[in-house]
Amino acid sequence: MSTSTVSTTINGDAVQFACPTDESLLDAIRNRVGLTGVKEGCGTGDCGACSITMDGRLVCSCLVLGVEANGRAIETVEGMADGDQLHPLQEKFIEHAALQCGICTPGFLIAARVLLERNPDPTEKEIRYALAGNLCRCTGYDKIVRAVQAAAKEMRKASKKRTRK
Amino acid sequence: MRQDTKFTNQNFRVIGSRVNRPDGMDKVTGRARYGADYDAPGQLVGLFLRSPHAHARIVSMDISRAEKLAGVKAIITADDLPDLTNGNREMLDILENSMARGRALYDGHAVAAVAASDVKTARKALKLIKVEYEQLPHVTDVDEAMQPDAPVIHDWIFTQGVNPTPKKPSNVCNRTEMGHGDVDAGFARAAHIIEKSYKTEQTHQGYIEPHACVASMGPDGSGELWVTTQGHFAYRNVCAELLGLDIAKLKVTSSEIGGGFGGKTHVWAEPIALALSRKANRPVKVVMTRDEVFRATGPASSTSIDVKIGVTKKGRIIAASAELRYADGAFPGPWAILGAMTSFACYDLKNVKTVGYDVICNRPKVAAYRAPSAPMAAFAIESTVDLAAAAVGMDAVDFRIKNAAKKGTLSSYGVTYGPIGIGPTLDAAKNHPHMKAKLKKNQGRGMACGFWFNFGGQTCSTINIAADGTVNLSVGTIDVGGSRASLSLIAAEELGIPYEHVKASVADTASLGHNDMTDGSRGTFSSGMATIVAARRAIEVMKERAAAMWDIPVDKVDWKDGHAVAKGKKNSKLAPLSLKEIAENSPNTGGPIAGHNEFVADGAGVSFASHLCDVEVDPETGATRIVRYTVIQDAGKAIHPDYVEGQFQGGAAQGIGWALNEEYIYGEDGRLQNPGFLDYRIPVCSDLPFIDTQILEIPNPDHPYGVRGVGETSIVPPLAAIGNAISNAVGLRMTHVPMSPPRILAALEAGE
Numbered sequence: 001m002s003t004s005t006v007s008t009t010i011n012g013d014a015v016q017f018a019c020p021t022d023e024s025l026l027d028a029i030r031n032r033v034g035l036t037g038v039k040e041g042c043g044t045g046d047c048g049a050c051s052i053t054m055d056g057r058l059v060c061s062c063l064v065l066g067v068e069a070n071g072r073a074i075e076t077v078e079g080m081a082d083g084d085q086l087h088p089l090q091e092k093f094i095e096h097a098a099l100q101c102g103i104c105t106p107g108f109l110i111a112a113r114v115l116l117e118r119n120p121d122p123t124e125k126e127i128r129y130a131l132a133g134n135l136c137r138c139t140g141y142d143k144i145v146r147a148v149q150a151a152a153k154e155m156r157k158a159s160k161k162r163t164r165k
Numbered sequence: 166m167r168q169d170t171k172f173t174n175q176n177f178r179v180i181g182s183r184v185n186r187p188d189g190m191d192k193v194t195g196r197a198r199y200g201a202d203y204d205a206p207g208q209l210v211g212l213f214l215r216s217p218h219a220h221a222r223i224v225s226m227d228i229s230r231a232e233k234l235a236g237v238k239a240i241i242t243a244d245d246l247p248d249l250t251n252g253n254r255e256m257l258d259i260l261e262n263s264m265a266r267g268r269a270l271y272d273g274h275a276v277a278a279v280a281a282s283d284v285k286t287a288r289k290a291l292k293l294i295k296v297e298y299e300q301l302p303h304v305t306d307v308d309e310a311m312q313p314d315a316p317v318i319h320d321w322i323f324t325q326g327v328n329p330t331p332k333k334p335s336n337v338c339n340r341t342e343m344g345h346g347d348v349d350a351g352f353a354r355a356a357h358i359i360e361k362s363y364k365t366e367q368t369h370q371g372y373i374e375p376h377a378c379v380a381s382m383g384p385d386g387s388g389e390l391w392v393t394t395q396g397h398f399a400y401r402n403v404c405a406e407l408l409g410l411d412i413a414k415l416k417v418t419s420s421e422i423g424g425g426f427g428g429k430t431h432v433w434a435e436p437i438a439l440a441l442s443r444k445a446n447r448p449v450k451v452v453m454t455r456d457e458v459f460r461a462t463g464p465a466s467s468t469s470i471d472v473k474i475g476v477t478k479k480g481r482i483i484a485a486s487a488e489l490r491y492a493d494g495a496f497p498g499p500w501a502i503l504g505a506m507t508s509f510a511c512y513d514l515k516n517v518k519t520v521g522y523d524v525i526c527n528r529p530k531v532a533a534y535r536a537p538s539a540p541m542a543a544f545a546i547e548s549t550v551d552l553a554a555a556a557v558g559m560d561a562v563d564f565r566i567k568n569a570a571k572k573g574t575l576s577s578y579g580v581t582y583g584p585i586g587i588g589p590t591l592d593a594a595k596n597h598p599h600m601k602a603k604l605k606k607n608q609g610r611g612m613a614c615g616f617w618f619n620f621g622g623q624t625c626s627t628i629n630i631a632a633d634g635t636v637n638l639s640v641g642t643i644d645v646g647g648s649r650a651s652l653s654l655i656a657a658e659e660l661g662i663p664y665e666h667v668k669a670s671v672a673d674t675a676s677l678g679h680n681d682m683t684d685g686s687r688g689t690f691s692s693g694m695a696t697i698v699a700a701r702r703a704i705e706v707m708k709e710r711a712a713a714m715w716d717i718p719v720d721k722v723d724w725k726d727g728h729a730v731a732k733g734k735k736n737s738k739l740a741p742l743s744l745k746e747i748a749e750n751s752p753n754t755g756g757p758i759a760g761h762n763e764f765v766a767d768g769a770g771v772s773f774a775s776h777l778c779d780v781e782v783d784p785e786t787g788a789t790r791i792v793r794y795t796v797i798q799d800a801g802k803a804i805h806p807d808y809v810e811g812q813f814q815g816g817a818a819q820g821i822g823w824a825l826n827e828e829y830i831y832g833e834d835g836r837l838q839n840p841g842f843l844d845y846r847i848p849v850c851s852d853l854p855f856i857d858t859q860i861l862e863i864p865n866p867d868h869p870y871g872v873r874g875v876g877e878t879s880i881v882p883p884l885a886a887i888g889n890a891i892s893n894a895v896g897l898r899m900t901h902v903p904m905s906p907p908r909i910l911a912a913l914e915a916g917e
């Protein structure tokens with residue numbers, strides 16, 4: 001299997017790495033770029049722990065090849081905070097105790113952010129279906145859904161303020 | 166040293182508040198490091214070769230071609246692992262479970278391991294290892310394994326607990342019996358007798374983080390292990406014994422843990438990773454795949470249970486008995502014993518008897534799974550209790566209230582209860598608004614109770630006061646779900662300082678004395694107790710330092726709200742000294758200030774829960790939807806209510822998955838057919854409603870704050886609560902878990 005050089009953008013930074021053409025983007029991000037916030041729970045697209053966005057689209061990075069990242073914009077959990085300002089979802093996850101072990105948290109945060117970008121005021125049902133590709137074994141999802149609801153509310157308030165200004 | 170840990174009913178300043186957890190920031194930013202998130206310089210990749218057969222003799226193994234492959238640095242087979250266990254069969258089982266010794270005992274059993282410079286080379290090497298197997302007859306079903314003509318898996322197993330011990334080996338490794346009174350006489354006086362048999366399939370803990378470690382061993386017999394575990398001290402002791410190392414020379418550092426639920430209380434790949442590292446003289450990293458996690462680690466027992474309950478006309482249980490058969494997998498375990506102990510623990514019974522059989526079969530060695538063995542027993546018992554209530558025309562809750570255990574009850578497993586929470590949880594259930602909610606077509610309501618012992622065990626914590634008055638709390642129990650927050654609250658409470666001034670960490674095995682694992686719901690209970698005592702000892706030191714600063718006798722110094730206070734008229738002019746001031750002066754008053762505590766925590770305090778559940782059954786598909794779910798449980802004292810609720814909700818969700826979907830499916834060939842999250846389906850977000858919780862606080866008399874363990878009981882009632890709800894929805898008594906759509910559909914069709 002040959003090796004390919006990949007030029008991509010990760011969390012706004014230009015990144016280059018070389019990887020075998022059959023290596024998953026998950027492995028490339030973790031082992032070559034060194035961003036280990038992206039987790040592997042299954043490697044088969046069933047758990048969502050490896051969720052990232054590629055050009056704004058939510059994907060399981062274990063199902064994407066490293067070479068496919070060439071020329072794309074990748075976002076991972078490490079890029080969610082704005083400097084020392086946590087994303088409202090990150091804040092609400094802490095405040096609402098939406099994590100126990102926390103291994104699923106990066107994936108949930110990314111998936112929830114994509115949801116709220118598309119639908120700033122989702123119903124409980126919409127949240128549950130949008131997050132159905134992410135497994136959490138610790139929480140029973142209760143506090144995760146509440147944290148997403150609280151973040152959505154806060155983000156709506158903030159955007160109202162912005163538009164009023 | 167004996168220490169006073171009696172409940173004192175004090176008023177709390179910070180205990181019970183919902184503070185942000187200290188590790189939250191790292192976990193929402195991706196910075197937290199789990200098992201697979203660590204690398205050592207020069208590390209190799211370790212991979213395992215596993216048996217594709219359920220039961221096979223390893224006739225020969227040829228590793229020569231693999232060894233010659235460039236980049237392969239070490240290969241380990243059983244030949245590299247001499248038996249150093251000195252006749253301790255339990256330890257030898259652990260070694261043999263890590264690596265087959267002449268026989269593969271289940272599909273997925275490791276037979277060899279390779280360390281190579283990269284993953285591709287390691288994979289290639291596995292393919293070059295030639296194993297010749299002779300397939301042997303296998304058995305995976307617990308009832309079949311007990312038959313006289315079943316293939317006997319171990320020739321060294323002679324049923325324990327029967328007199329005389331049988332002369333022939335069998336798959337039944339243990340028979341256990343407990344109870345009191347005379348059940349036969351009781352049944353003879355019963356107005357109604359209900360008898361029913363049940364089966365439950367095997368489930369996995371399903372933690373999202375696979376097992377992972379980095380092992381590093383030098384030729385000098387010293388080593389380090391970075392690992393995701395619920396008990397790094399236990400891992401250290403076991404690995405050291407199996408590999409012939411000095412315990413103190415193996416330093417184990419626990420990573421953040423991505424879920425365990427009992428499944429990370431046992432070593433699997435770790436001794437082998439260390440052996441590979443020792444052989445290669447390089448660090449070795451092993452990360453399991455999900456397939457390996459399912460095939461070779463974890464699962465809980467599959468079971469087969471018969472229950473008999475006799476009731477009087479007035480609705481008193483007059484006799485109760487159960488026979489419980491638990492599959493232990495390839496090696497013996499205590500699983501049926503625990504099932505037999507917990508079976509009738511919720512009830513006040515004059516005549517009770519339980520008999521448990523632990524049974525060997527060709528499945529992975531069973532590991533603890535949250536209140537291990539209790540959910541299956543509760544499914545059988547609580548389903549039958551509903552039938553008994555119906556037989557006397559009583560409401561299911563009222564019937565349980567009438568028969569519930571209370572203070573002074575001699576429990577079915579031989580302990581006489583102190584103050585307990587079963588009655589209060591039932592009363593709360595009866596009065597809960599959930600009970601009055603309207604049900605729609607095809608919907609039904611069910612309830613069930615659950616019990617778990619909780620454990621204490623060996624514990625050791627240290628408090629170090631920094632020069633600026635902030636505090637390091639070092640504990641040795643792994644934080645599986647927020648215990649660093651609860652333990653920081655406890656330290657802050659005792660010392661009288663803000664929660665934010667405490668930094669709690671899990672110390673590595675070289676930095677603290679032995680701690681048992683985080684199992685048995687013991688993390689916050691026992692480390693909390695050790696933290697209280699350690700803090701009180703640090704306060705004693707600070708009182709001495711204050712006395713020195715004031716130049717007064719130490720018996721004239723009190724500690725109040727984070728300050729040393731001088732007692733007596735003579736000293737009334739001395740302004741209180743804050744912890745910070747005392748800390749700042751410590752270099753001049755005797756050096757660093759610390760408090761330490763090591764002990765065996767006793768009196769964990771049993772825990773009870775009652776669950777309410779509404780389901781809707783789709784008669785077309787047999788699918789069951791959870792419409793509403795309520796958990797009511799006694800926590801003794803909730804240190805951090807968010808994480809107590811989290812334990813209630815998480816356990817309920819696991820129980821719901823167990824009840825409705827999750828099961829290991831073995832083919833005729835004895836191979837596991839669904840080793841992945843696609844086909845072993847755990848509940849997802851859209852499967853569940855919000856899970857309501859009600860925390861009751863019936864203080865544990867043997868803990869200063871009244872704390873009881875809270876982590877496990879919540880998984881016990883759901884199987885039965887859902888079974889009872891399904892019965893009330895569509896009139897079907899389901900006796901086989903999971904109550905999956907095909908099983909419900911088949912039952913519906915059979916009923917028509």
Ligand code: FES
Pocket residue numbers: 039040041042043044045046047048049050051060061062063
């Ligand atoms: S690791 Fe990608 S979905 Fe599980």
Ligand code: FES
Pocket residue numbers: 098099100101102103104105135136137138139373423424
């Ligand atoms: S918090 Fe542990 S898997 Fe979600």
